[in-house]
Amino acid sequence: DAKTTQPTSMDCAEGRAANLPCNHSTISGNEYVYWYRQIHSQGPQYIIHGLKNNETNEMASLIITEDRKSSTLILPHATLRDTAVYYCIVRSSNTGKLIFGQGTTLQVKP
């Protein structure tokens, strides 16, 4: 299973864009990049996923580099409610398992 590397923590000012990086240099060609977030004491919430093209939905945008070795999750206008742990995951193409790393704790500040 491909491993991901994320910064342990980040701060972002309310109303500004939050850019969360993720490295996944061992990703294989048919593995997807998934992003989830977890607010304290709740189950993880799906945000977005992609294979090679950039993706956008109502929550966020996902930018994947051309070599697919890294990606960035963008929250365009962060609010205080976006404070959470954000997990970048490479989903196994063989088993479909989601293996979580330690994630990035994003603190949105007023």
Add this chain to the structure above:
Amino acid sequence: SQTIHQWPATLVQPVGSPLSLECTVEGTSNPNLYWYRQAAGRGLQLLFYSVGIGQISSEVPQNLSASRPQDRQFILSSKKLLLSDSGFYLCAWSLTGVNTEAFFGQGTRLTVV
């Protein structure tokens, strides 16, 4: 629409007692099912996953077992709980394939005393 139910929400059990946590999914057929555990201040650890009835894969050898007696029912069990079994247990489901998101239940917070 699909929903996932997990219960109980909180549980306090003495060391050496048995455990049974149940998870059910509604609104879909033949889902992939997962059990995760999150120790205090830690990330999510995949414990078991299942691609069909009676098909269980264990990720980490430990004091727990899982069963899938019905298509949309996933049970996590232990015969004798240890203090180290304390944590936040999460059930999740997804459709088959890697281009489908997984949906998580609200979790059970287990404290072994």
